[in-house]
Amino acid sequence: MADTATTNVQEAAPVDAQHARVPTVVVDDVHIVYKVHGAGSGRGSATSALSRIISRKRSPAIREVHAVRGVSFVAYKGEAIGLIGSNGSGKSTMLAAIAGLLPTEAGGIYTNGQPSLLGVNAALMNDLTGDRNVVLGCLAMGMSPAEVRSRYQDIVDFSGINEKGDFITLPMRTYSSGMAARLRFSIAAAKTHDVLLIDEALATGDQKFQKRSEARIRELRKEAGTVFLVSHNNNAIRDTCERTIWIEKGELVMDGPTDVVVKAYERGERP
Numbered sequence: 001m002a003d004t005a006t007t008n009v010q011e012a013a014p015v016d017a018q019h020a021r022v023p024t025v026v027v028d029d030v031h032i033v034y035k036v037h038g039a040g041s042g043r044g045s046a047t048s049a050l051s052r053i054i055s056r057k058r059s060p061a062i063r064e065v066h067a068v069r070g071v072s073f074v075a076y077k078g079e080a081i082g083l084i085g086s087n088g089s090g091k092s093t094m095l096a097a098i099a100g101l102l103p104t105e106a107g108g109i110y111t112n113g114q115p116s117l118l119g120v121n122a123a124l125m126n127d128l129t130g131d132r133n134v135v136l137g138c139l140a141m142g143m144s145p146a147e148v149r150s151r152y153q154d155i156v157d158f159s160g161i162n163e164k165g166d167f168i169t170l171p172m173r174t175y176s177s178g179m180a181a182r183l184r185f186s187i188a189a190a191k192t193h194d195v196l197l198i199d200e201a202l203a204t205g206d207q208k209f210q211k212r213s214e215a216r217i218r219e220l221r222k223e224a225g226t227v228f229l230v231s232h233n234n235n236a237i238r239d240t241c242e243r244t245i246w247i248e249k250g251e252l253v254m255d256g257p258t259d260v261v262v263k264a265y266e267r268g269e270r271p
C-alpha cells in the first residue's frame, strides 16, 4: 500500500475568508484496499474447510478488499455532510481514511485542520470509571486540566449518564452500549473540532439524546468546523446535514442536497 495517508494543507486557506468557501477536506480520486493476511482464496466449502483442518495448513494467501474506489469530493467549513449507503459500502472506511487512520492505495486526502474520528469504538478505557474517562478523553483532546475541570459537569450533564443514578462513578464496562456511546459523544462534542467525523454515534442513543446531539452538531458547525456523519438513520441525516454523499460498493453514487440524495437512496434510484 502506498503511504499517502492524510496530508495537511493549512497554507491553502483563501485570502477572503469572509466570503470564500473554505475547503476543509479534499478527497481526490481515493482508492483504499484492505489486505487480509492468512485468508485463503479457496471456496468456503465444508470439504475444503475439513481438509485445511486435517492438514493443519493455513493458506499464506493475502486477499485484497477494494473498499473505496475512486471517490472524490471537497468539504467546506461550516458544512455537515451525511454519508449514506448500504452495509459494507465503504462509509466507515472513508471516515477512517479522512481521519488519517488508513493509508490510501491511490489518490490523496488533504485536510485543513485536525480531523477527529468519533466512532462507535472510540477508545475509552472500559475498566476505568466514566468520570475518569471524561478527564482522560478531554486531556487526550488537548484540553488543559483547568479546562477539563470547568467542562466536566457540562459533559456529564449532556451525556445524561447520571439521570438514573450515580453511574458516572462506575466502570464503563458496566454501561449499556447506548450509555457508552452517549458518553463518547459528549466528551468529543465538548470541544470544537476542525473536522469532526462521527460514525453512527447517534444510532445507539435514545430519542431524547439524539435530539440533543443533533442540536450540538448544529452548534459545532456554527463554530466553524466541518462535521461528517455516517448513519443508517436517514432522519438523523435529514435533521443534521444539508449535504449528503451516497456511497455504494466503494463508489460515489451521488453528492448533493440531503433531501434529494436521501430520497433517491430510499427509492433505490441511482442517477
Ligand SMILES: Nc1ncnc2c1ncn2[C@@H]1O[C@H](COP(=O)(O)OP(=O)(O)OP(=O)(O)O)[C@@H](O)[C@H]1O
Pocket (backbone or CB within 6 Å): 034, 035, 036, 065, 066, 067, 085, 086, 087, 088, 089, 090, 091, 092, 093, 094
Ligand atoms: N479491517 C478490515 N479488513 C478487511 N476488510 C474490511 C475491513 N474493514 C472493512 N472491510 C471491508 O471493506 C468494505 C467496506 O466496509 P465499511 O466498514 O467501510 O462499510 P460501511 O459502509 O461502513 O458498512 P456498515 O454500514 O455496515 O457499517 C466491506 O467490504 C468490508 O468487508
